[in-house]
Amino acid sequence: MKLMKQLFAITTPLSCYLQTKSIDFIQAYQLVDVAKKELEKMRSTEKFQELVGDTKLFATENNLDNSGFKETRIRKKKRLAGEQTSDEQFDSVSERFKINTYFTVLDQITASFNNRFNGAREVLKDLTLLSPKRLMECAENKLYKLPIDSFTYIAQWIDGINHEQLIPEYITFSKCFTELINSSTLPTTLHKCQPNEAVVSTDEEIISSDEGEESIETRVKSVIDPGTKNETTILDVMQLLSNHDLHTAFPNLFLAYQGLCTLPASSSSAERSFSKVKIIKTRLRSTMNQSRLESLMFLSCERDIAIDIEQTIDTFAFTSNLLKKSLMFS
DSSP, X not given: OHHHHHHHHHHHHHHHHHTSSSOOHHHHHHHHHHHHHHHHHHSSHHHHHHHHHHHHHHHHHTTXXXXXXXXXXXXXXXXXXXXXXXXXXXXXXXXXXXXXXXXXXXXHHHHHHHHHHSTTHXXXXXXXXXXXXXXXXXXXXXXXXXXXXXXXXXXXXXXXXXXXXXXXXXXXXXXXXXXXXHHTSOOSOSOSSOTXXXXXXXXXXXXXXXXXXXXXXXXXXXXXXXXXXXXOOHHHXXXXXXXXXXXXXXXXXXXXXXXXXXXXXXXXXXXXXXXXXXXXXXXXXXXXXXXXXXXXXXXXXXXXXXXXXXXXXXXXXXXXXXXXXXXXXX
């Protein structure tokens, strides 16, 4: 129990972050590296002795059996004629548990980390530069320079991308990204003054207006605020490039965003859907047709979407005269 508690304390934050819909791949891989380092620190005799000591202390405090590891008889294998080697036998039960169980569990978890995350690490690092947060960092810092090897792996992964043209396209797009997002929706007023009003500015007003000019960082917070629900996402950037025909001006950047939008961050959403299918389509509902199953799946999986109850009732009532008489009061 103590071992599982330590393992879950390391892997649970990483697991929760990987299940979020909008994740930063660089931050995700940093959490993966931190988890791997913590698991490697646990794989030592000192950490094992600390675990055994904590377990014994917990057993003593809760009046549990504190007899330690159960001693078993050592099995001896008969050596055949001509055999020069023999199986190594552990005299201590704790040593046997440490090697066969404790170290084995840690090695398997570390190996699963390597098999899952090392393959696409470099491509995902390039894709992280396409996040709105990274675009804002590039826009607000005039001295910001991209790494020398930026978009190297993504150019090899996606056909049709010119690596030499992608970097200047990215820098140009980041500088005008805030204005493009703000111009996607019409403001309340277009003009600062009425047509018949003359614009008169004194020297003091000009100086004060220059000093009070909005910084890029302030405009960025109005566009991308992590605490608001209207946070700009990758799909918003993709729609901006598509709806305004900006893919003609940034063709390589558009291909990069296409590849990013088609890449799932994790399989947690699909796994949740399959779990919902098991709950909805049970043995007693085996004759359910496809359309009803899809509707129930949509209602179950997309609970975060706001639904107008009155409009739903009206739509359902108009499907038949009987329902219309029963549900419509006017």
